[in-house]
Amino acid sequence: MEFVISFLNTILPVLYFVTTYLYGMYFFRDDPFAEKYMSPMLKVTVSIHLIEIVLRGIYFSHYPLASIAEAFSVIALAAVSIYIYLEFRLKVKTTGYFILVFVFFMQLFSSAFISFTHDIPDILHNPLFSFHSSAAVLGYSGFAISFLYSLMYLLLFHDIKTRRFGVIYSRLPSLEVLSGLNYNSALIGFSCLSLAIVIGTFWSHKIFGSLVNLDPKILVAYATWIIYGLELFGGKIFQWSNKRLAYLSVSGFVFILFSMVAVNLFLTSFHEFK
């Protein structure tokens, strides 16, 4: 069984690479072969990814979020699932390339650094943990997608404003569509993070008897929640332009990345499950 899990984990970056390549061929060259096969290939890849994570969870008897490498794999799966939903809803396929480049690198990192072990802290067996961490991972995946759509928005905005009518202009959907995708994915992220915070607070109260916890990662989560809350609700109240909202989304995700790296590199806390 371990061999099967290890094999699937190894081929996942390869599958994501092929899928990303097909989406790239469609984006840059409008290739009909790529257009025909990219969506089925994506669904096959995501199915294998899901099977791999479920098998890993069952075989090693833990919820598959025991390390950063495992979390990256789940974030990649969640991000790509949100993307598939958006592709299905809006019938826009030209943005897939940008999402999949991100997903490919997340999975590559995960497959390179993952370690298979049965030695898992007890806390990971708590059912509340699975709800809390799933909501948090979905939340951060939503923010990642929102970040990518904001980047696309800013690229297209720049090209239209400066009269560069190249591949970005001809292949990306309209600014309004990109802005909507940014908003919707940020909303998914914000809702999930809110849920993660509520469950986390409840859990913290149960274990530590306190609703307030000043763990660095929790502080990062609060700050992230405020940034995206500002984007989602402040934007409407203060009538900020879509460009400003895109900048806010990009800044929010850059903040998440830097904070997470800093927290994981320099600080230790119960959130690292040591």
Added chain:
Amino acid sequence: MEIILLGTNHRTAEVKFREQLALSSDDVPSALEEIKKIPGIQEGIIVSTCNRTEVYTVASEPGKIVSSIENMFARISGIEPEESRRYFYNARGQEAIHHLFRVTSGLDSMILGEPQILGQVKDAYRIANENNFTGIMLNRLLNHSFTVGKRVRSETALGAGAVSVAYAAVELAQKIFRDLSRRSVLLIGAGETGELTARHLREKGIGRLFIANRTHQKAENLAADLQGKAIEFSQMREIFHDVDIIVGAASAPDYLVSLADIEKAISKRGARPLFMIDIGVPRDFDPQINKLESVFLHDIDALQQIVDLNLEKRRLEIPKAEAIISEEIRNFLEWKEGLRIAPTIVSLRQKLEDIRQAELKKNRNKLSESEFEKADLISRAILNKILHMPTVQLKKFGNGHPEGLLRLDVVREIFGLEEDDE
């Protein structure tokens, strides 16, 4: 039987000559009647647009057909035959078929890949059909040419992207806004390009349309035509905050819209994007307006840049379109080749013989050796008797029978001989 083309287009003749030769759809039937009178011509069609007048005919003895049609056009247009010959081109057989397929796919059009020509050739075919001047050859050829036109448009990007300034403006609007039906537009100046832009926006389902023009009556007329609303030229600034697209087509000597005008509008409209298209020469909008974050201002040069890029993209699709045309020419020639008598008789015999052999083989184990030989003899005799009359009739079709080709085609179709040949 040969397909013959005689024609003139934007490449071979200047507009003055093309105008004289162009036939309206009301004039075409009488011209077709003239062509019918030329000895040797069995079928004919006239395609006449502002950029081309072409005659495709089917004749058993091509001989002097071309010069006869040239003389007919000389009579209609009043141009001396000697002079008109300089502007005409002609082609026969495969060359003529190739030309027609290029025409319906938009490769021969003045604006590469333009879609109207397919409809124009369809109209020409309908008129020829109504005047009983199409037969098996042109019916097949024209329908084949429509397939070519559709294939080229669906399998290549020859018709993709805006190739006119007015359409490029609409394409740009669609890169900013998702749904034009929820957007409103103000057109300043009711000139030709402005009107065309507004018309394209209307076709794309734009919401409210306001028109302001120095001569108010002209704005009223255009507004009535495009289901818009005319507003006084002096009051147009009052609705800047309320519209999403402003088209400047007035070509005024000074800027009609200043930075201050738009800043004032933005203070009322908030951060919603505003798309401004300046197609006036001299320009109508102060270029400084583009510095405002929520405004996208583009002038005619930017739109022309889009047109040039799209035309270049279309040109890159020509080899793909030519490949489709070559494939379809082969298909058509295969069909035409099949219309000969001898191959049809051979194919028909082979088809029935294959059925006989297959049935014998199926029953091989149920019959003794002698029974099998008898079955073989009897079935062969039946087959020969069945085929005797069709063979005699088919040979008659080849000897100048008036509907010979048509009947041959029916025989090939009901016995499925074409599928077998493929």
